[in-house]
Amino acid sequence: MRKILSVALALVLSFTSAACGGNNSGGSTPDEAETIGNNSTNEQTGIPGEVQEENSQNSTDENESVENTKIKLIFDNEEVIVNLYDNPTSRDFLTMLPITLSFEDYVGNEKISYLPRKLNTDSTPSNSGPSVGEFAYYAPWGNLAIFYNGPVTTSSNGVIVLGEFESGIEELASMSDDFTVTIEKMD
Numbered sequence: 001m002r003k004i005l006s007v008a009l010a011l012v013l014s015f016t017s018a019a020c021g022g023n024n025s026g027g028s029t030p031d032e033a034e035t036i037g038n039n040s041t042n043e044q045t046g047i048p049g050e051v052q053e054e055n056s057q058n059s060t061d062e063n064e065s066v067e068n069t070k071i072k073l074i075f076d077n078e079e080v081i082v083n084l085y086d087n088p089t090s091r092d093f094l095t096m097l098p099i100t101l102s103f104e105d106y107v108g109n110e111k112i113s114y115l116p117r118k119l120n121t122d123s124t125p126s127n128s129g130p131s132v133g134e135f136a137y138y139a140p141w142g143n144l145a146i147f148y149n150g151p152v153t154t155s156s157n158g159v160i161v162l163g164e165f166e167s168g169i170e171e172l173a174s175m176s177d178d179f180t181v182t183i184e185k186m187d
Contacts, residue, residue, distance in 0.1 A: 070083055083165075092119045101114075131150070
């Protein structure tokens with residue numbers, strides 16, 4: 001009889017303990033319920049809401065022509081204008097704008113800045129080599145390059161020209177220290 005009472009008491013204690021533990025970790029608080037709800041949504045789409053929105057914008061923008069599209073680089077109370085070329089890498093770059101980047105001088109011929117992510121280079125035409133006055137992307141390193149001084153000695157392997165400066169290359173060339181640039185699409 002004692003064994004039966006001991007087993008019954010142990011079972012009651014086990015059920016009580018399991019029930020209390022279930023309430024503590026069951027997500028009954030509002031914050032936990034919101035997190036669980038968000039996770040369910042993410043599992044259904046496979047993509048967090050913010051990233052999904054950005055990706056849907058990227059796929060649309062990457063298919064639209066950017067012919068006659070201009071961007072401006074704003075730094076040190078100056079504005080510089082670039083005419084973009086129509087290629088997949090330029091279209092992908094536009095999806096990142098507006099963006100603020102830090103540029104530095106590289107080998108006395110170009111100003112470079114690293115992007116937060118690599119750009120799409122699929123189906124982008126190969127380049128015969130960068131020239132002074134070109135705004136480019138160097139795919140192996142994932143950086144932008146502004147070619148301001150010649151002769152340009154950079155290998156053309158992996159350089160994708162995004163556009164050409166319409167004005168202001170001299171102002172960029174005169175920047176001797178690291179400097180911050182905000183890049184925006186012009187209307």
